Amino acid sequence: MLQQFEMKLTFPFFIGRIIATFTCSGEKEVDLAVQNAKAAFKLWSKKSGLERCRILLEAAKIIRVCINIFPSRLGSTGLYSSLTSAFPLGEHVQLPGGSFGYTRREPLGVCVGIGAWNYPFQIACWKSAPALACGNAMVFKPSPFTPVSALLLAEIYAEAGVPPGLFNVVQGGAATGQFLCQHPDVAKVSFTGSVPTGVKIMELSAKGIKPVTLELGGKSPLIIFSDCNLENAVRGAMMANFLTQGQVCCNGTRVFVQRAILDKFTEEVVEQTQKIKIGDPLLEDTRMGPLINRPHLERVLGFVKSAKQQGARVLCGGDPYVPQDPKLKDGYYMRPCVLTDCRDDMSCVREEIFGPVMSILPFDTEAEVLERANDNDTSFGLAAGVFTRDIQRAHRVAAELQAGSCFINNYNVSPVELPFGGYKKSGFGRENGRVTIEYYSQLKTVYVEMGDVETAF
């Protein structure tokens, strides 16, 4: 079984060649997947937390074995398998006269997961692990740009003992996603993707009064005060902008730097950026691979072009890159870019680029930078970061930042133990952490009478 995974994972996905062709699931296939999930849910939801825990733990083990050949952080399967054994969490409430009430956390039923392309395996894990742990079934639709890894997850779950039909993968784009959201037997939709699609998902789900979790885009601020540890701040800014070619929703792409250290910081960041080794993502020493596809590469390069037209200065990168290795020549590579002389009204500062482009913005005071950080036109609020040695300022600034995740003296660390999700147009609901159980379950209250019925009639 593991051998098979390995063979599949050596596909050369980074050289611009088609590696597999999938058929889009239509209304009929979506209905079949939902009906299978519904049937599996009936049995799965009756299992004890411990039984579910055992199976998810096995899945976590298989993922861990595959991790060396699977370029993704370990999924949340491990975490939720451990929480499952304590599930369902309810409370007991004593009432007058010896009567009492208790609450039960019950699964929702068939949940739908719809994923973006940037972390395809991780997104599938972050949605399915808590859903299954809480006793639900899931039908998952990956992005049509990354259809393969969700299938591997399905194989891993099957290998671990997840019953047939409990986790199903359907393939396709917007139309398939719509069939899923509209399906009357779907109880919840968890979506990761762009704001415009998030709006559509919410509208469709509203018609069936279905709860939604929306993990949407961002244009997050990273604030670097002059009293910071500069070396760490530079590292943090690199992590905040260039991880996974900058295709990360919570990236800190508006880098506010206090004027006293602006030149030093900029010099260091440019030096480090120019050292980034671009090339074959399967090689140990490669630090940056290709972007997802040609249109996206063109879009990111277009942002750099319009930044220049609006008065920003390119300090490095921002142009297409052709690696020396001839087999990579058709990949969608670009050199990571650092922009300076940026203003808050420029499109590179206002809009989500989703590529390796850092915009540096000088600031003078804490009050000023907070106002600018919180006031970006697009109303995103996914993440934010602050670098300072002043502990009081660090917490004060974190409290003021309008973002679902704030990093103090680091950036882009997302341990599964901590909840993740957005403020404002970056969405709502949370993934990861204990709190996610609330988003994949519903609360039942049971009242127990210990005396006689008092009647008004």
Ligand SMILES: NC(=O)C1=CN([C@@H]2O[C@H](COP(=O)(O)OP(=O)(O)OC[C@H]3O[C@@H](n4cnc5c(N)ncnc54)[C@H](O)[C@@H]3O)[C@@H](O)[C@H]2O)C=CC1
């Ligand atoms: N907050 C978070 O956790 C994350 C957010 N993102 C965001 O995702 C975006 C990039 O991903 P994309 O795949 O380009 O986003 P997208 O919104 O174009 O597509 C996301 C998914 O929705 C599906 N879809 C598209 N139209 C639909 C419709 N009308 N009904 C139902 N499903 C539909 C797509 O096929 C895909 O599976 C960025 O904005 C990024 O910030 C990405 C990763 C994490």
